[in-house]
Amino acid sequence: MKRIALFLGLAALGFGQVELSTDPSLHVLPVQGNIYMLVGAGGNIAMSVGNDGILLVDSGKAEMADRVLKVSLDLATRVVGTPMPNSCLGLRCPAAPYGWSSPSLNARISSPARPKPIRYIINTSIDADHAGGNARLAELPKDSKILGVTFPPVGVAPSANVISHENVLNRMSANKPGSKDQTMVDSSQWPTDTFHVAKYKLSEFFNGEGVQIMYQPDAHTDGDSMVYFRYSDVIVAGDILNPTSYPVIDLEKGGSYQGILAGLNAILDLSIAEFRSQGGTMIIPGHGRLMDSGDVANYRNMVQIIGDRVQDLLSKGRTLAQIKAAKPTLDYDGIYGSPDAFIEAIVKSFQKK
Secondary structure (H helix, E strand, O other): HHHHHHHHHHHHHHHHHOOOOOOOOOOEEEEEEEEEEEEEEOEEEEEEEEEEEEEEEOOOHHHHHHHHHHHHHHHHHHHHHHOOOOOOOOOOOOOOOOOOOHHHHHHHHOOOOOOOOOOEEEOOOOOOOHHHHHHHHOOOOOOOOHHHOOOOOOOOOOOEEEEHHHHHHHHHOOOOOOOOEOOOOOOOHHHEEEOOOOEEEEEOOOEOOOOEEEEEOOOOOOEEEEEEEOOOOOEEOOOOOOOOOOOOOOOOOOHHHHHHHHHHHHHHOOOOOEEEEEOOOEEOOOOOEEHHHHHHHHHHHHHHHHHHHHHHHHHHOOHHHHHOOOOOOOOOOOHOOEEEEEHHHHHHHHOOO
């Protein structure tokens, strides 16, 4: 009922058919509070939109950055809202002792609000579908005609802060194999601010709420972070949570089965259901649909069950080929697809430990 009420409210504000995106290839879903979920640019992008500007969690693919920028600024212009004209005239207006009105003043007051800039981008991992748009989305747009908006507001810094765990920067800035001067990722894409502790938070409220970034070691990679919007009660999980497939564990970049499982449990520890595991804290995964704690619990249970089965087979001396032949994922394959890479990652994670 709350989601329906929100949709009706947005329609009443002039959002038409509740399609908040101005780009047919991108879709925007209002989650709750200040948070919106943008789908179609690679990995899911979370957007905090309000009077302080825009904060993005992840930036999508590089080739989608211009579209993401336009949709983000257009959404911010509409969400921040336009003041209603003053219909009062004369000294008896209740708003002020000198209340007055005129067509020219009302035209100025009711004109579209200037779009707020993108002030922060938080990367949940190094992956190109999550961090590929960093450079474009962090820079100051130069052509307002292309964007269809007036930008920027006076006194705003010309670029966004790009934040990630330090392992993301370390891997981006490492030299390519066989090269002494060419880095893995161009420097324009690198984070501008990094952290190395387990939990990091913005030093100020943003759009009226605290924003906390939590490092989850050795999960999808060794640089994964989750972002928690404390007032809106939304967790952005990145590729620690991907309900479109079995967990993707990048062993070459420091990922592990144990880290993925710990990350899913961390989401459940932080989230609170509204009623019987439904509603309450909403979770935006790296890919796929919006979820609540009940959905995450089902996914976590699958990961735990399969891990236990594989561990049991390993304890009996089974090889990787024999474990695959035993089909420990059979009852889930119809939902999550091919399990081969996941089984291999579990086996190697246990063997490494």
